[in-house]
Amino acid sequence: MTLEELSQKAHALWRSWEEVSANLASPEDLESVRIKFLGRRGMLTQLFSALKELPASDRAEAGKILNVLKERIESALAEKRALIAAQARLAKLARERYDFSLPGKWRPLGKLHPLTQVRLEIEEIFLRLGFDVASGPEIETEYYNFEALNIGADHPARDEWDSFYLGEGTLLRTHTSPVQIRVMRTRRPPVRIICPGRCFRRDNPDATHSPVFHQVELLWVERGLTFAHLKWVIGEFVRAFFGPGYEMRFSADFFPFTEPSAQVHIRKKGTEKWLEIMGAGMVHPRVLEEVGYDPEEVTGFAFGLGIERMAMLRYGIEDIRIFWQNDVRFLQQF
Numbered sequence: 001m002t003l004e005e006l007s008q009k010a011h012a013l014w015r016s017w018e019e020v021s022a023n024l025a026s027p028e029d030l031e032s033v034r035i036k037f038l039g040r041r042g043m044l045t046q047l048f049s050a051l052k053e054l055p056a057s058d059r060a061e062a063g064k065i066l067n068v069l070k071e072r073i074e075s076a077l078a079e080k081r082a083l084i085a086a087q088a089r090l091a092k093l094a095r096e097r098y099d100f101s102l103p104g105k106w107r108p109l110g111k112l113h114p115l116t117q118v119r120l121e122i123e124e125i126f127l128r129l130g131f132d133v134a135s136g137p138e139i140e141t142e143y144y145n146f147e148a149l150n151i152g153a154d155h156p157a158r159d160e161w162d163s164f165y166l167g168e169g170t171l172l173r174t175h176t177s178p179v180q181i182r183v184m185r186t187r188r189p190p191v192r193i194i195c196p197g198r199c200f201r202r203d204n205p206d207a208t209h210s211p212v213f214h215q216v217e218l219l220w221v222e223r224g225l226t227f228a229h230l231k232w233v234i235g236e237f238v239r240a241f242f243g244p245g246y247e248m249r250f251s252a253d254f255f256p257f258t259e260p261s262a263q264v265h266i267r268k269k270g271t272e273k274w275l276e277i278m279g280a281g282m283v284h285p286r287v288l289e290e291v292g293y294d295p296e297e298v299t300g301f302a303f304g305l306g307i308e309r310m311a312m313l314r315y316g317i318e319d320i321r322i323f324w325q326n327d328v329r330f331l332q333q334f
């Protein structure tokens, strides 16, 4: 073989590489072509073996040609390999592509009932002010529901709480005030609690009455408490719950378990109408005595508010019965 012939063979080999490599599509193709050209018995390897047939003076030149050829094929192979890998990646992505225009799966989300939301909100306000949340039974005795609260057996106030009696001396509690007694009987002052809970009265359902409703009771007993403290606590509550745009007004009222007793109204500043939000007062000395507290030593105040009423005022709801109808169109709004 002459240098000339070897050089032609090298060109032919490059052309045949170009032809073959144009159609490479897979890593397997690539490997078989690599073996065919660069393998131990490959075409280029054979050309290298042919070097020794050349005259010694031509071998260096011929070797250079073959080395250049080898480098070119190797780098072309590497490029091809990268190209095929990139194409494979693209094909995989195309196969796995998500169709974002498909409608998703709708999972309806449940929510807390508006009354629960309002209760939690009220609890949070008083927790921030340092009150504990207490609870008591819904089935009460006449003693806790009435007597211990200074509502005697023949007291006219018992008419006001027309009750569901369950049997001798027991009834569904008509208010959360009995929890005041239960808490005071088990703790020494200072006592600072609120008690949210369900209450029951023999009322005919109408827009403002429901035989089942909710109250939050508040009680603070400690040395040196005055009506001013009561006003402060209620003021804090009104500001936190209704917002800063309200003013409040206290007027005289009567409850057997408080003295003096008051009714609290609020009004949006700049409007006419006063809205009643709660009954309140200084805990009656007889109630303190009943639980073994000394009214000369400690004083206290209490209030009771209706959760439904708070929710109705907050959201402008005019009929209390809607809270119990479980109409999703109503409930969804909260």
Ligand code: DAH
Pocket (backbone or CB within 6 Å): 174, 175, 176, 177, 217, 218, 255, 258, 278, 279, 280, 281, 282, 301, 302, 303, 304, 305
């Ligand atoms: N228990 C009263 C009711 O159901 C509300 C009430 C008024 C509670 C004055 C109080 C209070 O603690 O001080 O109508």
